[in-house]
Amino acid sequence: MxxxxxxxxxxxxxxxxxxxxxxxxxxxxxxxxxxxxxxxxxxxxxxxxxxxxxxxxxxxxxxxxxxxxxxxxxxxxxxxxxxxxxxxxxxxxxxxxxxxxxxxxxxxxxxxxxxxxxxxxxxxxxxxxxxxxxxxxKARFKDKPIDSFIQVFMILAWIVGILAIIFVITELEIWKFFTALGAGSAIVLLIFKDSILGLVASIQVSINDMVRIGDWITFEKYEADGNIIEITLATVKVQNFDRTITTIPTYSLISDSFKNWRGMQMSDGRRIKRALIISQKSIRFLSTEDVEELKRIQLITKYLDTRSSEIDTHNALNKADKSLAINGRNLTNLGVFRKYVLTYLESQPVINKKMSLMVRQLEPTPQGIPLEIYAFIKDKRWENYEYIVADIFDHLLSALPYFKLELYELPVVLNKR
Structure with a gap:
């Protein structure tokens, strides 16, 4: 031949x-x-x-x-x-x-x-x-970090290819080459540090299902607040809600703390956790005339009837001196308003009654008494959620004067001339 x-x-x-x-x-x-x-x-x-x-x-x-x-x-x-x-x-x-x-x-x-x-x-x-x-x-792979796995295989392919090229050029024996590679392993690790960290992070992120493409995450360290659009071996791209894109190192997902909103999106409701700061000076006991006036509010009419009857019975049995309001048991405008807020929320079809629903009074602050609304809205879409929350608080803010309550407002200091 x-x-x-x-x-x-x-x-x-x-x-x-x-x-x-x-x-x-x-x-x-x-x-x-x-x-x-x-x-x-x-x-x-x-x-x-x-x-x-x-x-x-x-x-x-x-x-x-x-x-x-x-x-x-x-x-x-x-x-x-x-x-x-x-x-x-x-x-x-x-x-x-x-x-x-x-x-x-x-x-x-x-x-x-x-x-x-x-x-x-x-x-x-x-x-x-x-x-x-x-x-x-494919639907089952749309939210998986496919790019990361492909990049891993590509790195392996390039490593094998580079080794093959070195063998072709130098005609070294394989065992001699790996001996030299072992001696220079520190340099190799230094060069491929980010790739190695990214590889480990990608595997952990995938196995632990920490993030998926499409997840809404908040990463304060990198000022990222938006949806994940790409996961690669080295970086994660987040499209913020202002349409900017933040690039985050993949290994930061396992080394730093971030918030993934997927749990909220997959749940049956989106949480409201917001407080009204009530001025302490406006809180007081309710007189009989005040109670009768508040009974005109239909949502709490039945509650006031039942509660007033219980209080009157208790005070009569204990011979409370009602010449002073502090004696015996009494209704307060804040307590009645708290009950009104809870009844009002329970009457709203947009609120998920199967999830936590409460109106609680928090520890007093120098500004006033925080009255926190803790509930879940059925509609989790951001625009609709904000619209519903605004409607609820518009109503509650407008209802405060009926209970002779006031919101805390920072005093305006006038410049003296």
Missing amino acids: LNLAKNLSRIVYDFLIEAGLSETLSSYLNLFILLIASVLFVWALDFTIWKVLRWVTVVLAKRTRTNFDNFLVLNRVPLYIAHILPLVVLFELMPIAFVDFELGGWIAEKILKILIVVLTIFTARAFLRAVRDYLKT
Whole structure:
């Protein structure tokens, strides 16, 4: 076989010698002509294979129900595959072309081996991208960090490819290479520190289901407040509600604290946790006339009737001196208002009654008494939620004067001239 190849490579050379050219010139012309012939042959082979592969791909795409083959074409996988065989054939033709140039042939073979390795890596990358695009069309994978896993495989492919290129260039034995690699492991770890941290973080984020694409997160350290649009090996992209994009290192998701609102979005309601600060000076006991006036408020009429009767009975049994309001048991405007707020919330169809619902009085502050509303709204959409909360507090703020209560307001200090 070797003799046959050598005889083929000498046909042009012999013809040139017979034509009267020198051996040196004949050798260079022979090399040039054989290289041109090899390249033209390989180009024709490449063109033919690409045409056949494209035709086969189109036929398969029409006959198969899956659209995976469409993503293969979009990512040019058939095109890369079509280049591999012609490149291998060109490698095999090099000994024929460089028959009189051993060093040149050796260099050409090295270059072609490296090109084959690089082309194989590019083919693997295109295939992995096609897999990524295909999986993103599936509902069960839409919120998974597919990009992170693809990048892990790509890193492994590039590592193998770089090692193969080093072996091709240096012709080192494998065990000697890994001995040298072990000695330089500290440098390797330093160079790939972020990638290693990102890899570990991506695995932990995926296994523990900490975040998904589409999750609303709040990350105060990076001033991020919005939805996750991309998770890669090194970064997580968050589109904030002001439409800006914040990029967060993936490993920060496991090293720092952040808030994921997915639990709220998956629950049966969105929480209200907001307080009215009541001025302490406006809180007082209610007189009989006050109670009778408040009974006109329909939501608490029944409550006031029952409660007043209980209090009057208790005070009579204990002979309380009601010449002073502090004696015995009494209703207060804040207590009645608290009951009114609870009854009002229970009457609203937008409030989820199956979840926590309470109106509680918090510890007094220098500003006043916080009266906190703790409830859950059925509609979790942000715009609707804010509209409903505003309606509720508009009503409560307007109701305060009926109970002779006032909100705390910071006193206005006038400049003295």
